[in-house]
């Protein structure tokens with residue numbers, strides 16, 4: 001019998017059934033950005049949130065395991081700042097079902113950290129999640145597809161208005177044969193600006209479809 005990576009109780013999988021149910025998938029999310037839709041929008045046949053109806057994002061669709069709230073949000077912080085990679089295992093395990101209907105030949109690409117921050121932290125949490133998610137879902141994780149050329153301020157520390165400017169020109173495609181479809185991997189999606197900026201450079205370089213899979217997405 002294994003031990004649950006979260007609560008240490010005995011478990012058949014990485015997480016015990018109790019810990020698995022701690023992360024709640026958004027019900028009836030936007031079919032593009034996965035933002036939870038208000039109940040009153042039953043008449044909204046397009047299943048698009050107001051933002052996506054106004055302007056479709058650069059990425060094609062977001063898959064997420066849950067909504068940004070505790071305890072999942074604490075796991076995200078623990079992975080980012082404590083360096084204990086068992087959190088990445090738990091997240092990847094819960095993200096695996098999100099990709100159940102997604103073709104296996106669509107590879108994963110982690111949102112990169114800037115070299116300076118990578119050196120300081122010693123690991124890229126998105127890369128750790130991507131590596132495990134690739135293993136669990138039986139697909140490839142590609143590295144060296146995009147790099148972060150700007151050492152941007154952490155999006156979470158900025159007001160929404162400044163986030164787009166912060167990640168503008170933050171990414172560059174590394175010269176290599178690009179697959180026609182890419183699934184970007186990150187721990188969290190808040191306003192979607194980081195994922196959009198990465199998707200934009202990939203599409204500009206010839207990638208036809210760019211999806212995103214995240215552990216948690218905010219509900220606002």
Ligand SMILES: [Zn+2]
Pocket residue numbers: 004005006007008009015016017018019020
């Ligand atoms: Zn548990």
Ligand SMILES: [Zn+2]
Pocket residue numbers: 030031032033034035048049050051052053
């Ligand atoms: Zn949306």
